[in-house]
Amino acid sequence: MTDVESLYPFLYADKVDLGAVLAQVSASTAAKAREITELRRRVLAADGDRLARCAAEMAERFAAGGRLLSFGNGGSATDAQEVAGLFLSPGGGLRPLPAFCLTNDIAVVTALSNDIGFDVVFARQLAALSRPGDIAVGLSTSGNSANLLAAFDEAGRRGLLTVGIAGYDGGRMAELDSIDHLFTVPSASVHRVQEAQTTVYHVLWELVLDRLRGDDQ
C-alpha cells in the first residue's frame, strides 16, 4: 500500500461502506475541532497577557508612524500576507495602517534568492526598507527557518519591534535575543499549529485596533 492509499483507503477499496466512511470523517473532524479549541485555550492561558502587551507596543509604533513588515515561508508566507492585509484594511472606519509582506515583491524575492541565497531574502529587504520605528512580524511553524532567523537579527539590530510566531517548542527562534515578543503554539501537528497561529495574529490585530480606536477618541 502506498502512502496515499494508506491515508485514503476508501478511495482504493473495491467496495466502500459509505456510512462507515462518513462516520470516520465525522469523528476525525470532531476530534480535530476539539484539539484546536483546546490548543487555543492553552495559548490564551499561557500568552494572553503577553499578547496584550505586544499589541500595546505595536499600537504605539503605528501611532508614531511605524509600519509593519511581515514574512514567512510556504504556508507561513500566506499567513504573513494575511497579517499585512488585515492591517491594510482594518475596517470599522479606521484608516488603513501601513503594512507590507516581504514575499509580495516576487522580483526582489527571486533576485535575492538567485543572486545571493534564500537565507538573506527577508534580512536584505529589511535592511533596504525598514526604519527603526517599524514592526517586524515573522511566522514559522518549526521556528527554524534560516531566513527568518537572519531577518529577526537584522530587524533587532535596526531597532524594529520584533514579533515572532512559532510552533512546536519555538525551535531556534526561541533561542534568539532579537525577538521582543515570541508566541509559540505548543503542538506537534503542523495543521493545528497553523490554525492556532491564525488566531494569535487575529488577536494581535484586534487588540491593536482597539488601542488605536481608543487613541482616536
Ligand SMILES: O=C(CO)[C@@H](O)[C@H](O)[C@H](O)[C@H](O)COP(=O)(O)O
Ligand atoms: O504549509 C506548509 C505546511 O502546512 C508548508 O508549505 C510549510 O509552510 C513549508 O514547508 C515551509 O517552508 C516551512 O517553514 P517553517 O514554517 O518551518 O518556517
